[in-house]
Amino acid sequence: MAGYKDNSKRNGLNVGFFSKQLRKISNFGLTYDVDSIPQSYAIGVNEDPEFSTNMGNVTTGPMMYDLFSKRMISKILDQKSVAYLDRSYYDKRKVLRQYSIKDEIRGYLTDIADETIIFDENNFFCKVLDLPTDFDEIIRQKVHENFKKVYNSFGFNDGIKAWTLLKDLIIDGFIAFEIIYDKKQKNVVDLMKLDPLTLVPASDPESGTVVWVQYPDDPKLRRILLDAQIIYISYGNNQDFSETSYVEPLIRPYNQLKLLEQTKILFNINQASIYKKFIIPIGGLSRTQAEQQINQLMSEYHEDVQWEDQLGTVKINGSSNIPHSKDFWFPSSGEGGTPEMTIESPQGNDLNEDQMLIWFHNNLKRESKIPFSRFDQDSGGGTLFGDSSEVTRDEQKFHNYIRRIRTVFQEIIVKPLKIQMMRDFPELISDNNFIANLSIEFNANELFEEWNYLKNLEKRSSIASSMLTNIQNAEGEPYLASEWVIRKIMRFTDADIQENMKYKIKEKGSMSIEEIEGGEGGESDFGGATGPGEDYFGKEEAPGGPEMGTEAQAGAQIGGQAQTPPAAQAPAQGGGQAQTPPAQTPTA
Numbered sequence: 158m159a160g161y162k163d164n165s166k167r168n169g170l171n172v173g174f175f176s177k178q179l180r181k182i183s184n185f186g187l188t189y190d191v192d193s194i195p196q197s198y199a200i201g202v203n204e205d206p207e208f209s210t211n212m213g214n215v216t217t218g219p220m221m222y223d224l225f226s227k228r229m230i231s232k233i234l235d236q237k238s239v240a241y242l243d244r245s246y247y248d249k250r251k252v253l254r255q256y257s258i259k260d261e262i263r264g265y266l267t268d269i270a271d272e273t274i275i276f277d278e279n280n281f282f283c284k285v286l287d288l289p290t291d292f293d294e295i296i297r298q299k300v301h302e303n304f305k306k307v308y309n310s311f312g313f314n315d316g317i318k319a320w321t322l323l324k325d326l327i328i329d330g331f332i333a334f335e336i337i338y339d340k341k342q343k344n345v346v347d348l349m350k351l352d353p354l355t356l357v358p359a360s361d362p363e364s365g366t367v368v369w370v371q372y373p374d375d376p377k378l379r380r381i382l383l384d385a386q387i388i389y390i391s392y393g394n395n396q397d398f399s400e401t402s403y404v405e406p407l408i409r410p411y412n413q414l415k416l417l418e419q420t421k422i423l424f425n426i427n428q429a430s431i432y433k434k435f436i437i438p439i440g441g442l443s444r445t446q447a448e449q450q451i452n453q454l455m456s457e458y459h460e461d462v463q464w465e466d467q468l469g470t471v472k473i474n475g476s477s478n479i480p481h482s483k484d485f486w487f488p489s490s491g492e493g494g495t496p497e498m499t500i501e502s503p504q505g506n507d508l509n510e511d512q513m514l515i516w517f518h519n520n521l522k523r524e525s526k527i528p529f530s531r532f533d534q535d536s537g538g539g540t541l542f543g544d545s546s547e548v549t550r551d552e553q554k555f556h557n558y559i560r561r562i563r564t565v566f567q568e569i570i571v572k573p574l575k576i577q578m579m580r581d582f583p584e585l586i587s588d589n590n591f592i593a594n595l596s597i598e599f600n601a602n603e604l605f606e607e608w609n610y611l612k613n614l615e616k617r618s619s620i621a622s623s624m625l626t627n628i629q630n631a632e633g634e635p636y637l638a639s640e641w642v643i644r645k646i647m648r649f650t651d652a653d654i655q656e657n658m659k660y661k662i663k664e665k666g667s668m669s670i671e672e673i674e675g676g677e678g679g680e681s682d683f684g685g686a687t688g689p690g691e692d693y694f695g696k697e698e699a700p701g702g703p704e705m706g707t708e709a710q711a712g713a714q715i716g717g718q719a720q721t722p723p724a725a726q727a728p729a730q731g732g733g734q735a736q737t738p739p740a741q742t743p744t745a
Contacts, residue, residue: 179342182385182579182586233358237391238401240331241357241373246401250329250354253404257328261414262407265525269403270324272555273562275600280316281308283570283597292591296582300595303577307570311348323566329353330392330402335382336573343580345573348388356389385576390568410521417517422471436497528552563599570597614647621646 233239240246256262274282285304288297313319326332331353339346356369369387372378392402400406442450463472522532528551575595578585585591621642628636643649649657 179383179385182383182576230358235394237389237394238331239357239389239391240353241355243401247354249401249405252408253328253330253402256408256411257404259411261521261525262404262411265407265527266324266327266403268525268527268531269327269559269562270320272559273566273599274320274323275602276316276320277600280314281600282313282319283567283599285574285595285597288591288594292594296578296585296591299581300574300578303581304570304574304597307345307573307577310346311569311573313570319569322569323562326390326392326566327403327562330405332390332569334388334569336386336388336576338386345577345580348569348573351387353389353391356387358384358389388569388572390565392565406524407521410517410524414514414517414521417514419471421514426471426473526555526558528555567597567599571595617647 230239230242234242240250243249257266276282285300288300290297308314311318322332333351333353333356335349335351336345337347337349338344351371355371357373358367359370360367367384369382369384369389371380371382393400519529522529528549530549530551574597575592578591578595624637624646625635625639625642630636643654
């Protein structure tokens with residue numbers, strides 16, 4: 158969008174944010190792959206070739222896009238939708254919000270939000286992950302400091318704000334914020350919520366800077382903001398034609414279910430009423446008098462039924478009091494005669510069967526993406542404790558869906574955190590390794606996660622013990638290496654194994670945990686000196702060396718029995734001599 162600097166000055170906008178460093182941050186990590194745009198020749202799937210490019214110095218609405226900007230928009234639309242570019246979204250958002258307060262849909266929204274955002278006792282719903290050890294220790298520590306600063310500055314420590322914003326995202330499909338800096342543009346201090354419908358992305362073809370234009374159709378309200386000032390989160394990307402938000406696919410099955418429910422209710426109301434039929438002779442009346450009589454009876458016969466969705470009430474002829482008895486009067490053209498009164502039974506199909514109602518209710522449940530087992534009221538919503546062999550496919554798909562929502566929503570924390578780190582350490586702006594490794598982890602329900610972990614650990618332990626016992630070589634020895642079983646079957650990491658070794662050394666009485674972690678002491682009873690950060694397994698053996706030299710390489714007890722290698726290992730493939738580990742004397 159050429160010339161946006163002059164436009165911003167003409168409109169009296171704040172151009173102080175347009176610093177050189179913030180411009181670089183606006184393209185951090187080449188998120189939108191700016192360098193590749195000039196090399197592209199074809200028209201992308203998200204490019205609109207109908208947009209005009211000859212608008213002079215005036216930039217209004219979608220017509221402000223030149224070729225470069227259109228390709229930039231195409232790159233953005235590959236990752237997220239833009240509400241401004243969907244001209245039907247303004248009316249659609251009203252409908253989405255209207256249905257978000259409906260009975261079942263409101264409950265589904267709460268379940269999704271509760272599953273996605275879980276606060277711990279310190280009111281944190283997520284934590285920042287450690288950077289790899291190849292980063293400087295100062296940067297690794299600063300990430301945690303800035304995370305807490307950004308988290309608290311945005312007010313997420315109140316225990317409800319993040320949950321509310323997540324609900325806004327899955328209802329509206331879009332949320333947007335302005336990142337507010339201090340006067341020196343050095344620190345991120347706050348977020349201001351914006352209307353996503355007023356924002357549209359663009360770029361400066363000269364510098365390649367990604368910007369967002371607010372109110373592009375109104376020159377008086379128009380604002381130009383750098384991408385480093387905007388957080389724009391969408392539920393789906395431009396290819397999700399049927400799901401602007403979580404609520405949208407629920408509308409159709411919800412309406413069908415409610416129509417059937419209302420029909421069933423109305424049937425039972427009619428069946429509970431008593432109908433009285435009166436036949437009134439009109440002999441001797443003029444034509445006009447007879448028509449008046451008939452019209453009056455027709456108006457009394459007609460019933461106006463109104464449903465109140467929010468309160469769940471029904472009104473018949475404007476009254477919420479359902480009449481138990483209904484009288485119908487009919488004229489008789491016979492001469493003379495006497496009035497007649499009979500009791501009539503309403504006729505119609507029997508709608509008391511529930512099979513169709515259950516089918517439409519299940520259809521709504523399927524669209525909610527919540528596993529069917531969680532709707533089992535008799536068992537309290539299904540079983541939560543169990544190992545991975547008991548996890549259903551529905552639970553797995555629901556877990557994947559929650560992860561997708563979290564991946565989208567995490568930008569509300571990750572983007573300001575990355576920007577703050579780049580303001581503190583400008584060299585990180587062009588560090589793609591930093592951008593790829595900085596991420597957060599959402600909290601899970603600790604009780605359920607811990608129990609599942611222990612159940613799975615128990616299952617793995619049983620399998621590992623069976624494999625070591627049953628799979629043997631020709632000499633009757635375990636064919637599988639204990640360390641391989643520990644790492645591949647038990648899934649213990651290096652950190653888990655080293656921590657276990659520390660406690661095993663303590664059990665031997667050679668050193669305390671504090672001495673081990675501090676690097677004090679001499680040689681351990683596992684052979685060789687140990688220091689802080691050193692692998693207790695020692696260095697990797699070259700071909701022809703021992704496979705496992707000590708109990709330390711067994712890693713843990715499996716199936717209740719300690720796995721102790723023989724004193725001497727079998728000769729290696731190279732035909733070398735058997736290796737006998739030297740005897741070590743524990744030192745205090």
